[in-house]
Amino acid sequence: MSAIMRLPRSWTQLSVSERREALAGYLFISPWLVGFVVFFFGPIVASFVLSFTRWNIVGSPQWVGLSNYERIFTQDPFFRKAVTVTLKYAAIYLPLEVIFGILIAVVLNQKLRGIGVFRTMYYMPYIVPKVASSLVWVWVLNPRYGLLNTILGWFGIQGPSWLADPDWVLPSIVMMALWGVGGSAVIYLAGLQNVPTQLYEAAAVDGANRFQQFVRITLPMLTPTIFFQLVLGLIGTFQTFTPAFIAAGRSGGPLQSGLFYMLYIYNRSFESMRMGYGAALAWIMTVFILILTVLVFRSSKYWVYYEAERKRTR
Amino acid sequence: MARTSYLPRLGLRGLRRFNNVTGYTVLMVLAAIFMIPLYWMFSTALKSPQQTFAIPPEWVPAPPQWNNFARVFEEVPFGRFYLNTFFLAFVNIAGHLISVTLVAYGFARLRFPGRNILFLIMLSTLMIPYHVTLVPRFILFSKLGMVNTYWPLILPAFTGSPFLIFLVRQYMMSIPFDLDEAAYIDGANRFDVFWRIILPLTRPALMLVIVFTFIDVWNDFLQPLIYLTDPDKFTVSLGLSFFQGARETNWNLLMAGSVLAMIPPLILFFFAQKQLIGGISVEGLKG
Numbered sequence: 001m002s003a004i005m006r007l008p009r010s011w012t013q014l015s016v017s018e019r020r021e022a023l024a025g026y027l028f029i030s031p032w033l034v035g036f037v038v039f040f041f042g043p044i045v046a047s048f049v050l051s052f053t054r055w056n057i058v059g060s061p062q063w064v065g066l067s068n069y070e071r072i073f074t075q076d077p078f079f080r081k082a083v084t085v086t087l088k089y090a091a092i093y094l095p096l097e098v099i100f101g102i103l104i105a106v107v108l109n110q111k112l113r114g115i116g117v118f119r120t121m122y123y124m125p126y127i128v129p130k131v132a133s134s135l136v137w138v139w140v141l142n143p144r145y146g147l148l149n150t151i152l153g154w155f156g157i158q159g160p161s162w163l164a165d166p167d168w169v170l171p172s173i174v175m176m177a178l179w180g181v182g183g184s185a186v187i188y189l190a191g192l193q194n195v196p197t198q199l200y201e202a203a204a205v206d207g208a209n210r211f212q213q214f215v216r217i218t219l220p221m222l223t224p225t226i227f228f229q230l231v232l233g234l235i236g237t238f239q240t241f242t243p244a245f246i247a248a249g250r251s252g253g254p255l256q257s258g259l260f261y262m263l264y265i266y267n268r269s270f271e272s273m274r275m276g277y278g279a280a281l282a283w284i285m286t287v288f289i290l291i292l293t294v295l296v297f298r299s300s301k302y303w304v305y306y307e308a309e310r311k312r313t314r
Numbered sequence: 315m316a317r318t319s320y321l322p323r324l325g326l327r328g329l330r331r332f333n334n335v336t337g338y339t340v341l342m343v344l345a346a347i348f349m350i351p352l353y354w355m356f357s358t359a360l361k362s363p364q365q366t367f368a369i370p371p372e373w374v375p376a377p378p379q380w381n382n383f384a385r386v387f388e389e390v391p392f393g394r395f396y397l398n399t400f401f402l403a404f405v406n407i408a409g410h411l412i413s414v415t416l417v418a419y420g421f422a423r424l425r426f427p428g429r430n431i432l433f434l435i436m437l438s439t440l441m442i443p444y445h446v447t448l449v450p451r452f453i454l455f456s457k458l459g460m461v462n463t464y465w466p467l468i469l470p471a472f473t474g475s476p477f478l479i480f481l482v483r484q485y486m487m488s489i490p491f492d493l494d495e496a497a498y499i500d501g502a503n504r505f506d507v508f509w510r511i512i513l514p515l516t517r518p519a520l521m522l523v524i525v526f527t528f529i530d531v532w533n534d535f536l537q538p539l540i541y542l543t544d545p546d547k548f549t550v551s552l553g554l555s556f557f558q559g560a561r562e563t564n565w566n567l568l569m570a571g572s573v574l575a576m577i578p579p580l581i582l583f584f585f586a587q588k589q590l591i592g593g594i595s596v597e598g599l600k601g
Contacts, residue, residue: 010427011427021504022424022425022426022427024504025420025426025429026420027420028416028417028424029416029421029432031412031472031474032413032436032473032476034473035472035474036435036439038473039473040447043447043454044446044450046453047446047447050449050450050453057456107337107341107344110333112334112337112341118341121345121348121349122348123583124348124352124580125348127529127579128580129533129550129551129575130533131551131552131554131555132551132571132572132575132576133572135555135558135569135572136352136355137351139354139355139568139569142565144369145367145368145369145371145565147351147354147371150370179348179351182348238443239445242535242536245535245539245555246555262445262536265445265448266536266539266540269448269449269452270452275452275453282445282446282448286442286443289442
């Protein structure tokens, strides 16, 4: 296996048949190579250059130097609002996603008859197309005729106006997103089922109760999955668009309380057709996500537990 | 398992019954929370306008207005949206099946200088939000005169998707190399090996490619929103949001439209459930 997998170093060292294989290799991966250059790398470079221009797509771009960035950081209240909204959402949603995802996975991990039916039911909201699920929630959250305020009314609670109230827009969108937590729960479930049973048996012999077992065994063994979900969740949060567009509205809802960053990029680029400004906004987001991702990766050695390390130190 | 420590005190049978009762109770409560919005969607879809705005709300609309579903097709060209989305899904699936398998085969089975670096670059593109490319891509397609056509929603599929390539490549790696060697000795060329040996063995992974691509296309909202302006070309998701803007108060029809929008992915989900849940630990890698 290792002999097969060893790669030739440079073109000149290759024999004729190896060169043929290499050529075939490049040919096979050429669709991706073309796509990478045309749809990814090229656009990224172009977007960087564009971010220093003013351009409404007709006519030719006008070089403005750093002025887009300057305006974004010093004079654009919507930028500040969009960053705040998105970060607030991430700070509320991501921890809840981890907590509920794990709790539901634990519930689904019981050995009970018919558990598959429940797994399907919990997963189903995740399958509903985002536009449809957002619409359903706009209706569920309707202050007067909606389901949620009706149910709250049974308990004598006067529900808020949800998507019409600036203070409740974000919690509403968090709730909408949590409805699809079944998607994450299934991933945590896979993580749970990978925890070796001997660990629990040994703990039980030592007299650990279920709560102790959960905190000392289950959680540490799940940290790689949690880490993974956090990194992806972080990137996903910054790309949240559809629920914001449908539920808060394309301009971001009351007092722009649902102006997610991606929605703002969309508004600037495609509603007011300011391509350069939009590109600058997108670049800021990308750099920001990269920094956050690096920080999460850096922090991982303090809290993520890898099986391989345990074996090495033992 | 965790329960063993309690066994001597409670007795096996009593404990099991206790655990089952609490277990099922929790499961039922959660099921209610997840299903009630879906039920609300479905029951609203069957209401008349008066029933929709009744206080307190009617849980079971009597009589159910089944013709709401027909009315959705009359009020907006929903049939058209359906056909459009199926067409896009079909072409994207075809594009992915061709490009993803070729590229995955190249990365999995052939040796060439720079392979590992290229593979790493491909994986790292998963970590960069593709929205950075949104504006320049739009400019590219608009300069090519492709705005308000399906090309921007189709062409990228023929260059593969890094996530799916990764998935299929992992799968191909698990196929023994002896098979390739034996075929080469029998005089097969590389394409034969790809087409006649590797591809048939990769079928389960290709199922995932189909399912994921379908769900992605069916769900996609931002790209159709940016590129499509002509209502005749709208997808289901885009058409539904358009419907929302035009008929803000017709919640019964909007919910009927939402039900119609979720039916195809739901059917697919029930057919491919085993592959989906099995492939889900891999899906964790998806952006």
